[in-house]
Amino acid sequence: MSIHRSTTERRATRILLILVALAFLAFFLLLPLIAVFGEALKQGIGGFANAVTDPDAQSAIRLTLMVAAISVPLNMVFGVAASWAISKYDFKGKSLLVTLIDLPFSVSPVVSGLIFVLLFGAQGYLGPWLADHGIRVIFAVPGILLATIFITFPFVARELIPLMQEQGRADEEAALSLGASGWQTFWRVTLPNIRWGLLYGVLLCNARAMGEFGAVSVVSGHIRGETNTMPLHVEILYNEYNFVGAFAVASLLALLALVTLVAKSVLEWRFDLHSGAKH
Amino acid sequence: MIRVNNLTKRFDDVSVLRDISLSVEPGEFIALLGPSGSGKTTLLRIIAGLEFQDEGEVLVDGRDVSGLSVRDRQVGFVFQHYALFRHMTVAQNVGFGLSVRKRNRPPKREIEARAQELLRLVQLDGLGKRYPSQLSGGQRQRVALARALAIEPKLLLLDEPFGALDAKVRKDLRRWLRDLHRQMGLTSIFVTHDQEEALELADRVVVMDHGVIEQIGTPEEIYMEPATPFVSHFVGETNHLPDGLHVRPHDLRIVEEGGEAVLVDNVFRKGGVWRVEGVLSGTGEIVEIDLDAGSPAPQPGATIRVQPLRSKSFGG
Ligand SMILES: Nc1ncnc2c1ncn2[C@@H]1O[C@H](COP(=O)(O)OP(=O)(O)O)[C@@H](O)[C@H]1O
Numbered sequence: 001m002s003i004h005r006s007t008t009e010r011r012a013t014r015i016l017l018i019l020v021a022l023a024f025l026a027f028f029l030l031l032p033l034i035a036v037f038g039e040a041l042k043q044g045i046g047g048f049a050n051a052v053t054d055p056d057a058q059s060a061i062r063l064t065l066m067v068a069a070i071s072v073p074l075n076m077v078f079g080v081a082a083s084w085a086i087s088k089y090d091f092k093g094k095s096l097l098v099t100l101i102d103l104p105f106s107v108s109p110v111v112s113g114l115i116f117v118l119l120f121g122a123q124g125y126l127g128p129w130l131a132d133h134g135i136r137v138i139f140a141v142p143g144i145l146l147a148t149i150f151i152t153f154p155f156v157a158r159e160l161i162p163l164m165q166e167q168g169r170a171d172e173e174a175a176l177s178l179g180a181s182g183w184q185t186f187w188r189v190t191l192p193n194i195r196w197g198l199l200y201g202v203l204l205c206n207a208r209a210m211g212e213f214g215a216v217s218v219v220s221g222h223i224r225g226e227t228n229t230m231p232l233h234v235e236i237l238y239n240e241y242n243f244v245g246a247f248a249v250a251s252l253l254a255l256l257a258l259v260t261l262v263a264k265s266v267l268e269w270r271f272d273l274h275s276g277a278k279h
Numbered sequence: 280m281i282r283v284n285n286l287t288k289r290f291d292d293v294s295v296l297r298d299i300s301l302s303v304e305p306g307e308f309i310a311l312l313g314p315s316g317s318g319k320t321t322l323l324r325i326i327a328g329l330e331f332q333d334e335g336e337v338l339v340d341g342r343d344v345s346g347l348s349v350r351d352r353q354v355g356f357v358f359q360h361y362a363l364f365r366h367m368t369v370a371q372n373v374g375f376g377l378s379v380r381k382r383n384r385p386p387k388r389e390i391e392a393r394a395q396e397l398l399r400l401v402q403l404d405g406l407g408k409r410y411p412s413q414l415s416g417g418q419r420q421r422v423a424l425a426r427a428l429a430i431e432p433k434l435l436l437l438d439e440p441f442g443a444l445d446a447k448v449r450k451d452l453r454r455w456l457r458d459l460h461r462q463m464g465l466t467s468i469f470v471t472h473d474q475e476e477a478l479e480l481a482d483r484v485v486v487m488d489h490g491v492i493e494q495i496g497t498p499e500e501i502y503m504e505p506a507t508p509f510v511s512h513f514v515g516e517t518n519h520l521p522d523g524l525h526v527r528p529h530d531l532r533i534v535e536e537g538g539e540a541v542l543v544d545n546v547f548r549k550g551g552v553w554r555v556e557g558v559l560s561g562t563g564e565i566v567e568i569d570l571d572a573g574s575p576a577p578q579p580g581a582t583i584r585v586q587p588l589r590s591k592s593f594g595g
């Protein structure tokens with residue numbers, strides 16, 4: 001009897017916990033997502049299409065894509081190089097490097113943006129020199145690029161360092177002992193060993209590069225059609241009570257998040273299925 | 280011929296190898312034997328060019344190769360955990376060394392044929408299309424060997440080649456490796472902490488402890504004429520009798536008078552002999568004695584007298 005009661009009690013607890021978790025998810029994730037798409041489509045497909053084909057919106061989309069197209073490959077190369085150095089070699093200052101890689105995660109994005117203003121702004125350390133040479137960084141595309149690269153550089157490295165440390169150096173040493181060059185070793189042994197982790201890191205990096213608001217907001221200057229990225233454009237439209245426009249652009253960002261999520265789940269599923277196996 | 284002269288290696292100011300010298304003749308099968316942490320792997324890696332010494336030199340055929348990287352030394356290295364490329368098939372693993380050649384790289388077809396040939400040699404024909412994760416430990420180990428042999432190394436280096444295998448597979452593979460070594464006319468050095476393995480396989484054994492070579496000799500010499508108390512202790516079983524006398528269990532016999540008195544604790548059959556365990560009445564040291572299984576076994580609780588037939592003195 002008591003056994004019976006305790007198992008039903010346990011089941012009740014379990015169901016309750018699951019319900020709480022689901023309610024929480026529905027309230028904080030599903031509801032906003034539905035709201036975003038609902039608002040975006042409030043005036044039908046036509047209204048949505050008008051909003052996303054508006055020249056300023058188009059310009060924001062182009063800028064966001066361009067920023068991602070430059071910062072993601074750069075951070076991919078940086079992430080692989082840093083993880084390679086940290087996991088395969090011993091050198092002085094290694095732990096300092098690891099700490100530095102985490103810096104963007106521990107600093108508020110707004111502060112990160114302000115650092116760039118301090119460095120490159122009109123009143124900044126390098127401002128006068130840049131002005132003399134006709135180079136604009138702050139309130140221009142280069143500033144947005146710098147801020148985005150800074151904010152997103154931990155993603156790939158964070159993903160790869162533990163993976164490469166776990167894999168050790170033996171595979172590379174084996175390749176070298178068989179006569180492979182450093183370059184051949186990298187392309188034919190190291191890269192295949194880390195490819196899923198790398199792809200995962202790149203996905204996260206990309207999602208953040210397209211979605212970053214705080215740091216970019218500080219350095220952008222919000223010039224319509226010039227220095228507005230998608231998240232900044234959403235804010236401007238919203239402040240102008242153009243809700244359909246704001247949510248239409250926001251829904252594109254939400255779509256990106258969903259695609260990233262699905263891709264990430266697929267990767268995790270493949271990881272588990274084949275960890276150490278053929279792919 | 281390989282010569283190692285006065286090799287020294289430190290990691291962060293900790294001496295890992297001290298004044299190591301040894302030479303290996305063509306065709307020899309050498310064992311580096313010692314307890315864990317004695318520096319065997321480090322020595323093997325320095326000979327391979329995977330690690331570099333602080334002092335001393337490594338000569339191959341009289342030429343100093345200290346400045347050459349592993350890539351240019353043409354050694355076959357079999358890693359302790361095999362280090363097979365997990366995303367390549369077995370055949371691709373074996374063919375890797377040929378496929379990365381910059382000069383005289385054989386055509387693809389030829390590389391594949393060569394890989395098949397090597398897989399046949401290590402008795403894995405038909406498994407070329409599998410991935411390493413689909414093989415047993417013993418099979419992986421043989422793939423690693425075939426992969427190392429593909430580059431036709433001057434010298435084959437193996438780090439604990441049987442370490443990760445279970446006892447039965449170990450024994451089979453051991454004998455097989457010895458035959459392969461002879462048949463291919465290889466020069467090989469392997470690392471082991473298992474004295475039985477070293478004595479059974481090697482032409483000569485290099486016994487190491489704490490980064491120092493304690494003795495180099497044939498298995499016979501190492502076992503019968505241990506140069507230091509460490510070797511006597513580490514290789515085979517040894518009893519400590521008074522006056523620094525080291526005696527093997529099978530070198531003790533029972534006598535009526537004289538010798539040392541031993542209080543018998545335990546007697547059991549060990550293979551073809553009686554193993555008698557007891558304590559020395561004088562010093563309380565534990566003693567192990569092997570007696571012919573045809574003779575009557577002493578009873579536990581009895582006191583017997585034993586005398587060494589053969590012994591090694593290392594001073595009081
Ligand atoms: N890369 C390294 N850095 C620091 N210490 C090391 C390194 N490799 C080996 N050692 C140390 O050197 C000693 C000898 O190691 P090793 O050659 O692996 O011994 P063995 O193979 O005989 O077990 C050990 O004390 C080990 O901790």
Ligand SMILES: [Mg+2]
Pocket residue numbers: 319320321470
């Ligand atoms: Mg070792």
